Amino acid sequence: MHAVKRIEVLADSVELTKILAGLDKAGIIAHTVIRNVVGRSPGADATQLDNVYIIAFCMPEQVKPVIENIRPVLNKFGGACYISDAMEIRSVRCIASL
Amino acid sequence: MHAVKRIEVLADSVELTKILAGLDKAGIIAHTVIRNVVGRSPGADATQLDNVYIIAFCMPEQVKPVIENIRPVLNKFGGACYISDAMEIRSVRCIASL
């Protein structure tokens, strides 16, 4: 059991590939994507029908490079990113983010 | 990067409009809704097939008014609401919750 960071990205589905590439480049391979999420934001006038919700738990030191990779995408296409704390219970099977 | 609060509401899908109205009234326009979520709770006997999971990141000072708006809905129809901490990486494009 050790401390990790939860990165959550909410964005239009057209950005998905770009955001996952941003995670990848920062060394974060593990992620989970929830599609067909419906959202609203003051930025977009209408209800966006096809958003994605991306969750990735990673090492605290990976947060900074990820943000650097993702921010330009969000700046160009919109979307939001949130960081919070969590504790990881990793199975022995994988070596993800150890 | 600044501190925000994550509001999560888990409820029956019939409550969705009422809960979003509660967010709106507290000035929280941005939100994300995940539909077709399956849940169980000690309150309901059976597995509920059509729940919704609502996530909204907002300013810390918006939490109190939101709770006041949402609590009566949850009291009447059931459901649960959770608050936690997060850091926001906002794009420059939108002015949501700044």
Added chain:
Amino acid sequence: MHAVKRIEVLADSVELTKILAGLDKAGIIAHTVIRNVVGRSPGADATQLDNVYIIAFCMPEQVKPVIENIRPVLNKFGGACYISDAMEIRSVRCIASL
């Protein structure tokens, strides 16, 4: 408003029954399941199309027994589990996790 723990489990959908049984055995009846979640992890080579994302908010003292129940499942079949903090706004209607 009182402190609770958020348990998040990300795993292959074949594990769902086993993980819910693990929650149940630790006295956590309330949960929410998001299906058809897409994920990747360094453990699995390919993109997994049929993952589940399980969320359960529970009392802090329930965390330890849950982990003990779930860890063997994750060790055998893969998956990850994360714990974080939240505040619960419970409706008066249910007595879940009070």
Added chain:
Amino acid sequence: MDVSLIASNVLSPPVLFFFLGMLAVFVKSDLEIPQPLPKLFSLYLLFAIGFKGGNELVKSGASQEVILTLLAAVMMACIVPIYTFFILKIKLDLYNAAAIAATYGSISAVTFITAGSFLTELGIDFSGYMVAALALMESPAIIVGLLLVKLFAIDKQDGDFSWSEVLQEAFLNSSVFLLVGSLIIGAVSGEKGWKVEEPFTQGIFYGVLTFFLLDMGLVAAGRIKDLGKTGTFLISFSILIPIVNAAIGILLAKAIGMPQGNALLFSVLCASASYIAVPAAMRMTLPEANPSLYVTAALALTFPFNIIVGIPLYLYGINLLWG
């Protein structure tokens, strides 16, 4: 009772697939028909019967028989929730009694459609305007059920719901809306419209019904484990009341002089209970009532009972009376 009637009902593919769905749950097969596929089937079935019914309604016109049938339908939809409410109040509280009464006053479109397929297989005619009776019987029970709550609630603060929301739920819920809409469009678009739609609305109809009943079997069986919490009173209620309602329906049909096919469909409408539209309305307007009770009774007991035993049983009664 004529054994061949039961046999020809039970051996029809839709009913057999309903059994197969139930069996899947009992043997713990992982067979499932994920959402929104069941939703697709139910939208399709409402569209198809509405469109066909409207088309035939125009041909039949508004004879005295039609008007009497539709009046009888509305009457039953208003009376059934009243007397079932008082029966239910014997054992249940106000809110649950009202919610279950509303459920049984309304109808199940799939039971109706299955009865229609049964008649078609037996070569017995029925009129397209029976779909109008179906449409008319969906909503009134919701209103009646809530009026009963208003009347009998001691603490007047309880049971506070906005009537505009109630009317909305009753008359504009998706089932009623799509059915009535398709009925009107079917009536308006005439022979030419029918011809082009026919391979879709008629050709594959039976197959989609079969698939949908497979799903209904899965869902109904999944609810059976909740029967324990329901109690013997409600279990008996959900088997006996359909028979009572069907019997009243049959007598009324005889009095009006409906042909046998229509009489069966009418009795099935009286006997069936709503497990989609009314429960959704009740969750919104009577959150004090327990969905486990009204959904389980209608879905896990009354629905299978009508599909398997009820339909041939009611036809047997009709055959006796019409003789």
Added chain:
Amino acid sequence: MDVSLIASNVLSPPVLFFFLGMLAVFVKSDLEIPQPLPKLFSLYLLFAIGFKGGNELVKSGASQEVILTLLAAVMMACIVPIYTFFILKIKLDLYNAAAIAATYGSISAVTFITAGSFLTELGIDFSGYMVAALALMESPAIIVGLLLVKLFAIDKQDGDFSWSEVLQEAFLNSSVFLLVGSLIIGAVSGEKGWKVEEPFTQGIFYGVLTFFLLDMGLVAAGRIKDLGKTGTFLISFSILIPIVNAAIGILLAKAIGMPQGNALLFSVLCASASYIAVPAAMRMTLPEANPSLYVTAALALTFPFNIIVGIPLYLYGINLLWG
């Protein structure tokens, strides 16, 4: 104008169900066709018209008429975005003008299909190779729209998009890909392939279209509340420009000597605007433009206008000219 033309369009089931969908939104019914069902219908429709079109394309061969028609199609797809761009620039900024221009230069397959059904109902023939025209008109406007941005962007750093991504979006987006693929397969698989696919691609086609238009009604009406933000300029644009584009299309069709059925389809292609493929491409390549504007104009105004008024109106014009 011949009233019977409007009537026979408006009273056809697909258009009536489009109204029903809009009505559902206006009266706040909870009717919805959840994803991915609309996606299923649109994949099906592209597959079915592509396959049929390809099959007929082979039979008709590459006559001069065919070649002229396809050339005219590509020409219109390139010219429409140019002149609409300059009209739009009067009131809108560069990015929105270009995105809307691209939207109107491209086409709406459902409008085309509805026009085809309309012709079938009236018993007017049209050629299978019109589907090839449809396919050819989807993509060019995307390229033209982005070229206009490149030309008129003052700050050359703005509007920086990779051309490989643009070409990808334009020519390999799922609509174009499936339509062209089905067209080619329809052409290759011949009479034998057609026969086995026919109950699926032809039989239930009209019914699926009807269902899909119900959903389009729901979606279009849901967008109408955004019209306020759109402004009167864009509202007028989205009603008037289709008429202008259709008129040019009709004159071109007359000049080439298309038969009446083909002329209607051609004018409908010119008049219609894309609300799926082009908006998706614009979000990727011109994120500076506001999707609310281009989607709402194409979907909430131009699409219903064409479906309800445009199709019979353009046919009326064609009937006058062809005499």
Added chain:
Amino acid sequence: MDVSLIASNVLSPPVLFFFLGMLAVFVKSDLEIPQPLPKLFSLYLLFAIGFKGGNELVKSGASQEVILTLLAAVMMACIVPIYTFFILKIKLDLYNAAAIAATYGSISAVTFITAGSFLTELGIDFSGYMVAALALMESPAIIVGLLLVKLFAIDKQDGDFSWSEVLQEAFLNSSVFLLVGSLIIGAVSGEKGWKVEEPFTQGIFYGVLTFFLLDMGLVAAGRIKDLGKTGTFLISFSILIPIVNAAIGILLAKAIGMPQGNALLFSVLCASASYIAVPAAMRMTLPEANPSLYVTAALALTFPFNIIVGIPLYLYGINLLWG
């Protein structure tokens, strides 16, 4: 080998749409058929072939030919995993060898259905009871595969799975359950049941298969990038073993005296590998094996090979032998 055989296979719409799906992935089109639509198609196909097969099974009765065919089917389903296991053990560890062996001992219903369509197009008859052979061949390999693990596991603690879970997965997984259920219902519901279901189960069958193969093309091509990790041994295995299995199947078919159509279907059953039911069972019962290996081999190599080359190749062999 007769070129016209390959041509008439490759030019059939289902196979062409399979190519189209693969092409979509290679050119990075965003074409996708979102879940649960592929699930709908596969449920439908199992339902339709089961129902039809059961219906025809009753007509053919239980002749010696039928019994011998079904026995041969079960035999092959038990033997194939055994000898493939020993071949696989040359290069792979116990768990992966057993999981892949189980995969190849079982069958792919879609390959079977595609072979059936191919025969129909060529006008070659085949018997409805071949569907029973298909059903019988799904499960045994799962059991055999796990028995092999039990036998060869050195550390006896490893490979600990509960046999009740294994039997559950083998005989009650949704594919087997729906297929066998539909088969029985098809047999029970007779001519009358067939007639009403026919437009659904038969009419649109070929079209749904076509659509489903489009999706299979997308899925199979998506897996191809994993082939690198699979290694040349497994790549050769997944092309050569189907041919070996088909050859054994053909010889057995000849020995029994099956007609040519049945012989093709039988050889295709032997040659095909499961990429749905068995992988699901293996994930539960042999989590030590790597799904990337067994799914990729069956789906990205063996499936396309059989669909494109295998089916006409095996028929060519049969035509030679039966002369």
